[in-house]
Amino acid sequence: MTGATSIAYLKGVGTKKGAILREAGMVTLDDLFDYFPRRYLDRSAMKSISSLADGETVTVVGTVIKTQLDGDSPGRARFKAWLGDQTGVLELTWFRGVRYFSRSVVQGDSLAVHGKVSYFGHHAQMQHPDYDRLTPDLIESRNGECSDFELYNTGKIIPLYPTNEAMKQAGLGSKSLRTLIARAFELCTPGKEENLTSSMLADNNLLPLAEAYREMHFPSSHEQLARARYRMKWTELFYAQLLFALRHSEIRRNRAAVKFTHSGEVTQKLYATLPFALTEAQKTAVREIYRDLRSGSPMNRLLQGDVGSGKTIVAMFAMALAVDNGLQAAFMAPTEILAVQHYLVMKRLFNPLGLQVGLVTGRQRKKERQEVLAALGSGELHIAVGTHAMIEPGVSYATLGLVIIDEQHRFGVLQRKAFQEKAIHPHVLLMTATPIPRTLTMGVFGDLDVSVIRQMPVGRIPVRTIVRSEEEKGKVYDFLRAEIAKGRQGYIVYPLVEESEKMDLKAAVESYQELSSTLFADLRSGLIHGQLSPDEKESVMEQFRRGEIDLLVGTTVIEVGVDVPNATVMVIEHAERFGLAQLHQLRGRVGRGEHRSTCFLLYAKMSADARERLSAMESTTDGFLISEIDAKIRGAGNILGKEQSGTLSGLRVADLNKDFDIMQSARAAAFRIVEEDGQLRSAEHVMIRECYVRQYHDRFTLADIG
Ligand code: ADP
Ligand code: MG
Numbered sequence: 001m002t003g004a005t006s007i008a009y010l011k012g013v014g015t016k017k018g019a020i021l022r023e024a025g026m027v028t029l030d031d032l033f034d035y036f037p038r039r040y041l042d043r044s045a046m047k048s049i050s051s052l053a054d055g056e057t058v059t060v061v062g063t064v065i066k067t068q069l070d071g072d073s074p075g076r077a078r079f080k081a082w083l084g085d086q087t088g089v090l091e092l093t094w095f096r097g098v099r100y101f102s103r104s105v106v107q108g109d110s111l112a113v114h115g116k117v118s119y120f121g122h123h124a125q126m127q128h129p130d131y132d133r134l135t136p137d138l139i140e141s142r143n144g145e146c147s148d149f150e151l152y153n154t155g156k157i158i159p160l161y162p163t164n165e166a167m168k169q170a171g172l173g174s175k176s177l178r179t180l181i182a183r184a185f186e187l188c189t190p191g192k193e194e195n196l197t198s199s200m201l202a203d204n205n206l207l208p209l210a211e212a213y214r215e216m217h218f219p220s221s222h223e224q225l226a227r228a229r230y231r232m233k234w235t236e237l238f239y240a241q242l243l244f245a246l247r248h249s250e251i252r253r254n255r256a257a258v259k260f261t262h263s264g265e266v267t268q269k270l271y272a273t274l275p276f277a278l279t280e281a282q283k284t285a286v287r288e289i290y291r292d293l294r295s296g297s298p299m300n301r302l303l304q305g306d307v308g309s310g311k312t313i314v315a316m317f318a319m320a321l322a323v324d325n326g327l328q329a330a331f332m333a334p335t336e337i338l339a340v341q342h343y344l345v346m347k348r349l350f351n352p353l354g355l356q357v358g359l360v361t362g363r364q365r366k367k368e369r370q371e372v373l374a375a376l377g378s379g380e381l382h383i384a385v386g387t388h389a390m391i392e393p394g395v396s397y398a399t400l401g402l403v404i405i406d407e408q409h410r411f412g413v414l415q416r417k418a419f420q421e422k423a424i425h426p427h428v429l430l431m432t433a434t435p436i437p438r439t440l441t442m443g444v445f446g447d448l449d450v451s452v453i454r455q456m457p458v459g460r461i462p463v464r465t466i467v468r469s470e471e472e473k474g475k476v477y478d479f480l481r482a483e484i485a486k487g488r489q490g491y492i493v494y495p496l497v498e499e500s501e502k503m504d505l506k507a508a509v510e511s512y513q514e515l516s517s518t519l520f521a522d523l524r525s526g527l528i529h530g531q532l533s534p535d536e537k538e539s540v541m542e543q544f545r546r547g548e549i550d551l552l553v554g555t556t557v558i559e560v561g562v563d564v565p566n567a568t569v570m571v572i573e574h575a576e577r578f579g580l581a582q583l584h585q586l587r588g589r590v591g592r593g594e595h596r597s598t599c600f601l602l603y604a605k606m607s608a609d610a611r612e613r614l615s616a617m618e619s620t621t622d623g624f625l626i627s628e629i630d631a632k633i634r635g636a637g638n639i640l641g642k643e644q645s646g647t648l649s650g651l652r653v654a655d656l657n658k659d660f661d662i663m664q665s666a667r668a669a670a671f672r673i674v675e676e677d678g679q680l681r682s683a684e685h686v687m688i689r690e691c692y693v694r695q696y697h698d699r700f701t702l703a704d705i706g
Helices: 015-023 029-033 098-104 165-169 174-187 198-203 209-217 222-254 265-273 280-293 311-324 336-353 366-378 413-420 438-444 470-485 498-517 534-545 580-587 608-619 623-634 646-650 660-676 686-701
Strands: 039-042 057-070 078-085 088-094 110-120 123-127 130-133 157-160 300-305 328-332 357-360 383-386 400-405 427-432 449-453 464-469 489-493 525-528 551-554 567-572 598-603
Touching: 015 165, 029 174, 057 088, 057 098, 078 098, 088 098, 088 110, 157 174, 174 209, 209 222, 222 300, 222 660, 222 686, 265 311, 265 336, 280 300, 280 311, 280 427, 280 449, 300 311, 311 328, 311 336, 311 400, 311 427, 328 336, 336 357, 336 383, 336 534, 357 366, 400 413, 413 427, 438 660, 464 470, 464 608, 470 489, 470 567, 470 598, 498 525, 498 551, 525 534, 567 580, 580 598, 580 608, 580 623, 598 608, 608 623, 646 686
Parallel strands: 088 123, 300 427, 300 449, 328 383, 328 400, 357 383, 400 427, 464 598, 489 551, 489 567, 525 551, 567 598
Antiparallel strands: 039 157, 057 078, 057 110, 078 088, 110 123, 110 130
16 A cells, blocks of 8 residues: 555545545545644643633633623624533633624534633633634533543544534544544555655754654654644745745756846946935845846846835836846836836936837827837837836847836736746846735745845835724814815725625715715815726826826725825725725825825724724834734735735645744755755755655646746
8 A cells, every 4th residue: 555545445435425535635545644633632731611720721622502792893892602511611702803703603512722711700711712613523422521522542632633514514523534544544654755855854853754744643742743743844845945946046047148247337327317325225126136137147036115115216227237238128017107107207317328218008109109119129229118018929129138027916927928038038127015024025936036125215204194983084184175275185095895896986986976076176186996997097197196186086096106296195994994005005105205194094893903904004104014914914825816825825734924934944955955956866856856746846836926
């Protein structure tokens, strides 16, 4: 028998159970071995309710006798459940995520709860306990007393396996799974074939794979279990990082890019004519980029920096170096309006240096477009700025050497590839104003080199952020009006989410109609939302930019990076419905000029999570800090869109939120072996390559960014 043997060979797995297990991803014995417990119950920390002492952290097993939901005003709601065993009753309380817990914990449930005990008079209590629902097969109910729970065969640490509804229905609870796994262990030992080198095991003090498998399923002690989990996480992260290391080396090694050897006139003049001094962070980024451009290998770098941190000028220094080396540079932005904005900025700075800058967009007049394409093809243009129209099949560049993609997350993989194919191994700089925590950068963009600008240009006045309830809207509007009276401009933004798109849009349009015909009837106001045609949107935005509109009301389309320095007030309605990243992006629309700006976050009903989000907004304007808080609230994996999280979704034991240190260690090892032996051909590394191909490659590249 081998790990590839079907689980159908196991006693107790018939057609029906076999099908349910297959549905849950378990086909072979190996699949079963890799089906790790979701959690472990520590029997030594288990106590009966009457014996609980104030302040101790324990596990209690019992049955939910009764539940109660109190208070319907959000933020004040409470959910209580009373858990009983033979010896007494323990009160469980939730005041965050109340709705979820009130649906999830129901009378009659058998639970193992884990948490800190507190006493109110004679009543033992636990707030926000961790809990596990115990499947009926775990509970051999003689009389439901704690000691009567069947804590079967070995060990005091009891693994709890994840089970879905179908599994539960079929009697495949935690205990049955464990029995099956025990039988599988009798047929074949998992992990006999080690998948890390002996020096990796030694250097990182890792358990051998076979031992780790055994401990994962049948822990002999806390210490051994912890080591087993560490080993499994390390392995998984190692192979994830190996993918990045291989890609990184492939890009850098196999394709020679043009080496930018000259640092000439254009670069120097740009530096000399700059209307401001670069921040230290910008200088560092320029230096890192120049190092890549001069290395002879293609650059593949991600530049992260908050809205307004000055990424464009950094990109322009890279472009200047390209031109100094006789090559063209292209800059792609996600929307027409942004492309035009960048085009104007670049023209203003580059033209005086003798550079020709061209604009390529989908909505240009035909003649204009033909001219610009001809100039690009002949090499007459040095710099091209545009939208995805720049990557259409008919567009060709004479000597494209550098590609810059702004707001990279708004482009798909294919668009990025298409751009790269306009030249032979061009240098690529991706830019993003969505800062993400370092854990994620390393876990998702691990094949890119990363530069970070975490510093705002001097003189920038931070936006003041104020959280207010709907009821205080009147005063907020007064403030808005006063700013407009001073000659400033403002935004009012309404939420629009996919699930309730129509209603949201209607609400936004109606509010606009009402405001513009009553309270703000005397102001010049405009409406913008996703249902307008691109031309209509453009024209409203343009009017706002020229100052012909005082007040722009709209849905989140405003989010896209348009620069109107005279706008100083942003009112976000139903701020509780926005995600943290989105709130931060929206707020970035103000605070871009010489006047102090204010952002009001209005809320109607507030959940605990929303409260956390809004107070994070109030407490900082640092996008990186905000993204870290966001990761804590939502989990790292939820921060990025699905299409960007191929690696993340492939992780089964490791958690980027918690296992950053392990990832760093595994990453270093992965990059080290690829550096030593890029093809993994040495005797020592062959098995690594085989394991990677067999087990991990597909898992991490399924939905990956390619
Ligand atoms: P983002 O990183 O959001 O793309 P931009 O590159 O658009 O930011 O820069 C925002 C504004 O800050 C621009 O008007 C730009 O000219 C200005 N800026 C950039 N760097 C500096 C600096 N070092 N000092 C002062 N102003 C700067
Ligand atoms: Mg920008």
